[in-house]
Amino acid sequence: MSIIRPYGDTTGDGMVQVSFTLPIKHSKVADGAALQLANKMGMEPAMVVHSKPMGDDFTFFVVYGQVNHLVDVDKVQVVERDFPLLTPKEANAVIKETLRRPLVVVGACIGTDAHTVGIDAILNIKGFAGEKGLEYYKEIEVVNLGAQVSVPSLVEAAVTRGADAVLVSQVVTQRDAHLLNTREMSAAFREAYPAGERPLLVAGGPRFDESMTTELGVDRIFGRGTTPAEVASYLVHRTTAKEPAA
Amino acid sequence: MSIIRPYGDTTGDGMVQVSFTLPIKHSKVADGAALQLANKMGMEPAMVVHSKPMGDDFTFFVVYGQVNHLVDVDKVQVVERDFPLLTPKEANAVIKETLRRPLVVVGACIGTDAHTVGIDAILNIKGFAGEKGLEYYKEIEVVNLGAQVSVPSLVEAAVTRGADAVLVSQVVTQRDAHLLNTREMSAAFREAYPAGERPLLVAGGPRFDESMTTELGVDRIFGRGTTPAEVASYLVHRTTAKEPAA
Amino acid sequence: MRLDLDPRTIAQARALAAKVGDPIVEMAKKHTTVAVERATLRLAGLAGADPDGTPWVNHLVDAVRADVGLEHGVALPVWQALAAHDNDLSRLAEEAAAGQVTFHLPEGAEAELAAKHAREAVGVGIARLDASRVERERMIAEIGDAPRKPWIYLIVATGDIYEDIPQAQAAAREGADIIAVIRSTGQSLLDYVPEGATREGFAGTYATQENFRLMRAALDETSRELGRYVRLTNYASGLCMPEIAALAGMERLDMMLNDSMYGILFRDINPVRTFVDQRLSRQIHARAGIIINTGEDNYLTTADAVEAAHTVTTSQLLNEYFAKEAGLEDWQLGLGHAFEINPDVPDSFRLELAHALLAKTIFPDAPLKWMPPTRHMTGDIFKGYLLDGFFNLAGAMTDQGILLVGMMTEAVVTPWISDRDLALQNVRYVMDAAGRLGEDFHPAPDGFIANRAREVLGESIDLLGKIIDEPNGLLDAIADGTFGLMKRPADAGKGLEGVAVKSEAYYNPASTILEGEE
Amino acid sequence: MRLDLDPRTIAQARALAAKVGDPIVEMAKKHTTVAVERATLRLAGLAGADPDGTPWVNHLVDAVRADVGLEHGVALPVWQALAAHDNDLSRLAEEAAAGQVTFHLPEGAEAELAAKHAREAVGVGIARLDASRVERERMIAEIGDAPRKPWIYLIVATGDIYEDIPQAQAAAREGADIIAVIRSTGQSLLDYVPEGATREGFAGTYATQENFRLMRAALDETSRELGRYVRLTNYASGLCMPEIAALAGMERLDMMLNDSMYGILFRDINPVRTFVDQRLSRQIHARAGIIINTGEDNYLTTADAVEAAHTVTTSQLLNEYFAKEAGLEDWQLGLGHAFEINPDVPDSFRLELAHALLAKTIFPDAPLKWMPPTRHMTGDIFKGYLLDGFFNLAGAMTDQGILLVGMMTEAVVTPWISDRDLALQNVRYVMDAAGRLGEDFHPAPDGFIANRAREVLGESIDLLGKIIDEPNGLLDAIADGTFGLMKRPADAGKGLEGVAVKSEAYYNPASTILEGEE
Numbered sequence A, B: 001m002s003i004i005r006p007y008g009d010t011t012g013d014g015m016v017q018v019s020f021t022l023p024i025k026h027s028k029v030a031d032g033a034a035l036q037l038a039n040k041m042g043m044e045p046a047m048v049v050h051s052k053p054m055g056d057d058f059t060f061f062v063v064y065g066q067v068n069h070l071v072d073v074d075k076v077q078v079v080e081r082d083f084p085l086l087t088p089k090e091a092n093a094v095i096k097e098t099l100r101r102p103l104v105v106v107g108a109c110i111g112t113d114a115h116t117v118g119i120d121a122i123l124n125i126k127g128f129a130g131e132k133g134l135e136y137y138k139e140i141e142v143v144n145l146g147a148q149v150s151v152p153s154l155v156e157a158a159v160t161r162g163a164d165a166v167l168v169s170q171v172v173t174q175r176d177a178h179l180l181n182t183r184e185m186s187a188a189f190r191e192a193y194p195a196g197e198r199p200l201l202v203a204g205g206p207r208f209d210e211s212m213t214t215e216l217g218v219d220r221i222f223g224r225g226t227t228p229a230e231v232a233s234y235l236v237h238r239t240t241a242k243e244p245a246a
Numbered sequence C, D: 001m002r003l004d005l006d007p008r009t010i011a012q013a014r015a016l017a018a019k020v021g022d023p024i025v026e027m028a029k030k031h032t033t034v035a036v037e038r039a040t041l042r043l044a045g046l047a048g049a050d051p052d053g054t055p056w057v058n059h060l061v062d063a064v065r066a067d068v069g070l071e072h073g074v075a076l077p078v079w080q081a082l083a084a085h086d087n088d089l090s091r092l093a094e095e096a097a098a099g100q101v102t103f104h105l106p107e108g109a110e111a112e113l114a115a116k117h118a119r120e121a122v123g124v125g126i127a128r129l130d131a132s133r134v135e136r137e138r139m140i141a142e143i144g145d146a147p148r149k150p151w152i153y154l155i156v157a158t159g160d161i162y163e164d165i166p167q168a169q170a171a172a173r174e175g176a177d178i179i180a181v182i183r184s185t186g187q188s189l190l191d192y193v194p195e196g197a198t199r200e201g202f203a204g205t206y207a208t209q210e211n212f213r214l215m216r217a218a219l220d221e222t223s224r225e226l227g228r229y230v231r232l233t234n235y236a237s238g239l240c241m242p243e244i245a246a247l248a249g250m251e252r253l254d255m256m257l258n259d260s261m262y263g264i265l266f267r268d269i270n271p272v273r274t275f276v277d278q279r280l281s282r283q284i285h286a287r288a289g290i291i292i293n294t295g296e297d298n299y300l301t302t303a304d305a306v307e308a309a310h311t312v313t314t315s316q317l318l319n320e321y322f323a324k325e326a327g328l329e330d331w332q333l334g335l336g337h338a339f340e341i342n343p344d345v346p347d348s349f350r351l352e353l354a355h356a357l358l359a360k361t362i363f364p365d366a367p368l369k370w371m372p373p374t375r376h377m378t379g380d381i382f383k384g385y386l387l388d389g390f391f392n393l394a395g396a397m398t399d400q401g402i403l404l405v406g407m408m409t410e411a412v413v414t415p416w417i418s419d420r421d422l423a424l425q426n427v428r429y430v431m432d433a434a435g436r437l438g439e440d441f442h443p444a445p446d447g448f449i450a451n452r453a454r455e456v457l458g459e460s461i462d463l464l465g466k467i468i469d470e471p472n473g474l475l476d477a478i479a480d481g482t483f484g485l486m487k488r489p490a491d492a493g494k495g496l497e498g499v500a501v502k503s504e505a506y507y508n509p510a511s512t513i514l515e516g517e518e
């Protein structure tokens, strides 16, 4: 069935739970304002089941109700894996055969972001979720620049090392830091490289929308729960396809 | 300020939290479907921060995001108290002076509902939230029929006792039980009494929408947290106003 | 983990409970009810309903009653009449409903013959109870049992058996050891058991034989899939208590809500009716190997959990007495209690531990049923989720037998599928992370917890003493509002018209067999 | 509640930590850094920045360094030059920035005079530290203190000081005893302290003198309103550690995050730079009566909390050693540890209790800082809320001094106003309901909990032994990835260029005064 609705305890009941704060003193009017918001979100009927004053200026609400929206599953657009998932062995073999030299990957947390656990999970031998990281791949040369790397030094490292792919991680998202930094990064690469020659640009982090590649000027985005093999397979797929086997 | 938005950690950020289940197997497409729903609720951007398979057919989601709706506080319609709040002493005095006989109140949990704690909180001497219940009022005669009272027996009791007001409680709301029962009740009273002579009909319970009086055919609805004095004051206001002081 | 309470004090409490309970048992023995008689007919194989939904057992009992009264029981008149109707109970019921049969009370040899036939017919039903019990034991041996205590007890309550089934299966897969199908509001006051598969209960699904069968079959399937036997629970409560017990026994339900006073207090059912119905229902449960769950938790939804703690203990002692008298064994006594103290009360969690340990200490061999917070749950689902976590912790620390899983939406809706999933996750975290914390938990012999437990036990002993002093003992206490603050006089309440004092000629093959008189 | 550990083992661990720490202190004494010199100038009253935001202290230190190097300290060159510039430090800095001053290293009597003036000027700053300390004590005496332990510690992190203020006040009203203003990402790597009130941090608000002042003033107001002194916390961490310590001391902050190794491990700051900066910053904190918070919790965000438990203990012992050496007293040591064990690990809660009790037993007089789960928090906010509840419970049961309140949205966003409110409600429930559960909690002397604690202490002793055996002791251990799995060699990392080996002529009035040499 491609048209679905939220399910509370009966098919089609459309029930959802919402919580939020309004900058308004706790009162009946505040409850009414919460209800108005719920209605605007498409919840009808909606019940304000909890409203709690937080000081004189704010009230916190929990609202339950039925949304009248339908979800059309056929219209869902997701970035599905469009490349074969390779084992390290297979990935190494393809690189050896087609590139005939190690694939060079430069990775970093850019901007002021210092959350390296995510990019390390992808790059370090130790890996993630039981899979070894890219350093484990014999045919991949990994340059992990670590945390808080400025965009100019990233570009410089990519150029010096002859990077085939650049991997950047962004975990801090407050005030859209991750979007600003990623855009700054891709712009710098566009400037630094002749058209068509820049390395593959890959961004990753738990709060990215994977479909925003075009807006951010990167080739691919990986979200929460990404595993090293997915990234390796993607890199192999994209870098070896460009250079057809001799 | 009459136009407000939800507040996460900055004025105007519009942030809300939503959770729901979709009847769909856990997958990337399911996450996308959750995002579609959030978008339809006006959340944009939205992040699916948690998605958990529940068996093969359901997935639970937690979504955070920014709603683009504005709440116009001036447009909020609430049923505010439009009568003076009286102490038991004052209420008794008004009844004595204007009605010149005790005010008769018949109360019950109707239908199959057996949740008497709410109506007892209003009627029993013990009361609620530190306020004594209606039985404490010397000039109010309370007939509490208890739980699971059928509509015909309620009407009968109202007629026999000469009720000035009938108070019904409805706590079970699954499948709109409270709405169905209340409508059935008001219709029965319309039939049993000549126009203009039926007692005041008051419904109460934690999940009522207080503004639905017309749809439900009652004079007043009291929601969660109602106190006895509010109810007594309302009854005095409405029943004594009808019969002008001699 | 047990508290160091004086065993003599506990023995004293038990003796007082026996003294309170004994006159009630005597009274129960002297009466029968329409439900008792209908249950007998159901055990004899009479099922089904007329096109309007009135069960044949109701038609038949009503017809007998109209002709000869209820006081002799229906067995003799029915089996006397049956010979002339091809020995077909359904046909007899149909014709009786159509007014085509006149019943008589047989005497002498005729009566003996009728009794013999009745006994044989009811014996088939009792054999079905036995067979279900054997089948349950076989399945548990074959498939495996719940892996650990407490057993995880989850509720489904959609109102539609066909929605309940997948939800129950999902809950079992997520870790439930026991599934309870909550009944529709109002069923307890129906003086008949509805028929067939049902889809429109309010806040619960009707208890019917067919619904029992469907759900048990579905859970058998899931049990095999999971490699552990998932138990099924329903309610032997309300005006049809013994009938539902019979249906549950025959359809292999595993546990039943069955309290000696719940119907009186919370459904305003006549006390005599309840005590009579209760006795047969418990005899059936005893035979069918069903675990009963008592309803002391309910008191704390209307009375304060600290002030009324001793009424819970008192009621547990009474429930134990009545249960044992009816033949139930310790392992079948899911005595209820609950985590219902106002969370704003200082030391509320330690008070809960004291109450829970008291029960465990008095009833060490009973699988106590630990009920979650409901009354102080609010629309604040986060706080509710936390409270449920502490409820789970108290359950683990005090070694409860059956853990009814609390729902964060308690104050809002009947549980959603996700509520159950989240609730089970809560249980799992607490059990895995802190399940063995009991090892490090040693309330001082004269500390806060032990003293509180002693205080409650003392109050319970006082209360039992007071009940004994009433002219009509427990019936007066119930009339006074002792339990759950509800006042229920013995001569009022629903279903009283369905009670009769047994005559000299009274004969009921079901109780005869169940009491082992042959 | 303490564990029964052999005091000789604890003494042995402490002795080993001293042996590890001593060479680092010796090294620290031999070096100075740009931040140490800037801090000295700040204490002497030099504040403000040029129109581009570069502080005058940076201009002045850079100019001195360019002319005479850093190795003699800036005090002598600056106060020698100052006489010729109306004794106005700001003017001197401005002119130096414009290239209009050439600095010299004075000698003999000239040097002595410069030193005297420098000492006087810095003395004014030190007096301000003293005055703040007295003022704090006065206010606490007058207004009242936090009503109970643990102190409730809450974070604000909007990035905008003017949003932070109302949120902090709201949090205090809801029950926070301590407000921490989280810093913007990136500030720790700035080699200067930003100026003025700021409104655009990322995931935190810049630490500036003006922001400190504004927030402290707002909290003073709220403290009076609430009748309890609400403490304020910030970070003396990163490349400007001692400068921020000086500003915090002068603006009456009450606690500061200040770890001996955090900057090295998590910000890749050069180890020498960090140890030198750290020593002065701690001397300032000691004088100002500020409680430091160390950062052992951070190790468990990158290393596994069970495997690496002993690195936490080891680091606590080292932090204690360095702190005491710098003059801090036990009551000022908010040693960090955290509830970061994977909740899927069996008995995880009891392991947490073991770790928490170990710290409490080793450091009975320190106000331990108990940090909430972060790493295993997910987008499942319900599970997170529960986990935070058990974190709170562990804090209560093991008698922690400072409880950093966990947020259900940890894995999602920086805390929302409602997250804080819900989190405080969680703390309140746990403390009120189960806060005294410790009384009933008695891990067996050879049970799971005590054995685990002994195991961790043993591993920590082994590790300290191994560090002593390294040619370059702690510096080698840090280079090897011993802590938080981070490898940080002593000759790499940020800020190394700001370090200099002290010359014979080195003079710094701040350390002279703080070390009590006069």
Ligand code: B12
Pocket (backbone or CB within 6 Å): A112, A113, A114, A115, A116, A117, A118, A119, A121, A122, A128, A167, A168, A169, A170, A171, A172, A173, A174, A202, A203, A204, A205, A206, A207, A222, A223, A224, A225, A226, A227, A231, D157, D182, D183, D184, D185, D186, D203, D204, D266, D298, D301, D302, D374, D375, D376, D377, D378, D409, D410, D411, D412, D413, D414, D415
């Ligand atoms: C560990 C941690 C830290 C550690 C970081 C240690 C380190 N060396 O990384 C420490 C303690 C130092 C830290 C500090 C801070 N943190 Co922090 N921290 C976290 C925490 C607890 C876990 C993050 C993590 O390690 N996740 C595990 C990894 C494996 O997951 P991941 O990053 O999502 O990576 C996976 C995918 O996203 C993907 N991926 C990620 N990057 C990339 C890149 C590529 C190319 C690819 C292909 C894939 C990929 O693959 C990975 C494997 O599946 C989170 C909270 C939480 N529970 O999530 C907060 C969190 C991320 N921190 C946060 C903040 C604000 C900070 C501070 C800024 C606070 C402050 N002001 O002091 C500081 C400063 C840090 C800075 N300058 O950036 C916020 C961010 C809020 C936001 N959404 O903007 C969070 C969410 C906590 C919170 N709610 O406030 N933090």
Ligand code: B12
Pocket (backbone or CB within 6 Å): B112, B113, B114, B115, B116, B117, B118, B119, B121, B122, B128, B167, B168, B169, B170, B171, B172, B173, B174, B202, B203, B204, B205, B206, B207, B222, B223, B224, B225, B226, B227, B231, C157, C182, C183, C184, C185, C186, C203, C204, C266, C298, C301, C302, C374, C375, C376, C377, C378, C409, C410, C411, C412, C413, C414, C415
């Ligand atoms: C106590 C309780 C019971 C007790 C009731 C005892 C009794 N004598 O009332 C017992 C244990 C018997 C019980 C049983 C059941 N309960 Co019940 N119960 C509750 C519980 C825990 C508290 C309700 C309560 O007492 N609130 C306190 C009173 C003071 O508040 P109140 O009712 O809102 O009343 C206030 C106002 O609303 C107002 N008000 C109410 N009525 C009126 C009337 C008038 C005229 C006026 C002016 C004002 C007014 O004034 C009152 C004071 O402010 C709630 C969960 C919860 N935490 O809310 C579930 C709950 C109400 N129960 C529920 C259910 C489903 C049942 C059962 C049907 C379950 C079953 N199938 O077996 C049974 C059967 C009951 C039946 N036939 O109706 C559901 C209802 C779901 C829904 N929304 O439809 C709830 C929400 C639990 C849940 N999540 O599943 N229950």
Ligand SMILES: Cc1ncc(COP(=O)(O)O)c(C=O)c1O
Pocket (backbone or CB within 6 Å): C183, C184, C185, C186, C187, C188, C235, C236, C237, C238, C257, C258, C259, C262, C267, C293, C294, C295, C298
């Ligand atoms: C013993 C017992 N019977 C029955 C019920 C259910 O109520 P009802 O009788 O309305 O089905 C309960 C409530 O939980 C109970 O505890």
Ligand SMILES: Cc1ncc(COP(=O)(O)O)c(C=O)c1O
Pocket (backbone or CB within 6 Å): D183, D184, D185, D186, D187, D188, D235, D236, D237, D238, D257, D258, D259, D262, D267, D293, D294, D295, D298
């Ligand atoms: C000791 C210490 N310093 C500083 C910080 C904050 O990081 P930053 O240095 O990026 O401000 C932390 C993190 O919580 C810490 O524990």
